Amino acid sequence: MRAAxxxxxxxxxxxxxxxDSNSQNGIDKINDLKTKQYAIQGQQLYLQHCSNCHQxxxxxxxxxxxxxxxxxxxxTDVGRSLYIIRNGLKGSIMVNDIEYNQPMPGNSNxxxxxxxxxxxxxxxxxxxxxxxxxxxxxxxxxxxxxKL
Numbered sequence: 001m002r003a004a005x006x007x008x009x010x011x012x013x014x015x016x017x018x019x020d021s022n023s024q025n026g027i028d029k030i031n032d033l034k035t036k037q038y039a040i041q042g043q044q045l046y047l048q049h050c051s052n053c054h055q056x057x058x059x060x061x062x063x064x065x066x067x068x069x070x071x072x073x074x075x076t077d078v079g080r081s082l083y084i085i086r087n088g089l090k091g092s093i094m095v096n097d098i099e100y101n102q103p104m105p106g107n108s109n110x111x112x113x114x115x116x117x118x119x120x121x122x123x124x125x126x127x128x129x130x131x132x133x134x135x136x137x138x139x140x141x142x143x144x145x146x147k148l
Contacts, residue, residue, distance in 0.1 A: 026125040035120060035132040042121025045114055049107055050122075058126050064102050066095040069126035078123065078133065080148065082141035085115050089148060112138040 027043065030036040047056065050068075054060055058069035068074055073095040074081045088106030092099055110118070112135040119138070123130035 026127070027121075030124055032132065035124060038117045038120035038132060039124050040121075042117035042119065043125075045110075045118045046121050049110070050118065053104075058122065060095075063098060063100065066093065066098070066100045068122050070128075071095050074122070075128070077146065078119070078130070078137070079141035079144065080146040082115055082119055082133070082138050083144075083146050084148070085118060086110060086142055091148065093148075112142065115142075 027036060027039050030039055053065045054068050055065075058067055058071075060067035060069075066073065073093055084104065084106070086106055086108060089104040091103075092101040094100075115138045116133050116135045119133040120130075122128070123133060
């Protein structure tokens with residue numbers, strides 16, 4: 001009996017934490033169910049693959065790693081960002097009038113669906129409201145090498 005109560009409390013505590021996390025980053029403000037589903041999955045993938053460098057809140061790491069939160073570089077060309085997630089980036093870029101020149105490794109193991117989920121997350125939290133990013137958009141971006 002105690003084990004069952006303990007398990008129930010753990011489940012309730014964990015789901016409250018998840019909701020708090022979703023509230024803090026903006027997922028709870030997404031109204032479209034499919035976009036919200038992608039964003040929730042994308043958040044987990046982001047935490048696994050991206051947050052070590054770009055930080056959990058997308059603020060980057062000083063002048064070494066660029067922010068994703070309110071990043072003009074990311075916002076002005078979604079396709080380019082999708083391409084970079086898969087293929088990485090070398091060379092200097094300007095983000096919010098600050099130069100960054102740290103290579104970003106690509107992640108060729110991410111599927112187009114996972115890239116769509118990560119992108120839906122980062123483009124709909126931290127004050128962004130882009131909407132759903134589809135696997136079709138990802139496939140199109142991956143097929144065209146953008147000007148980096």
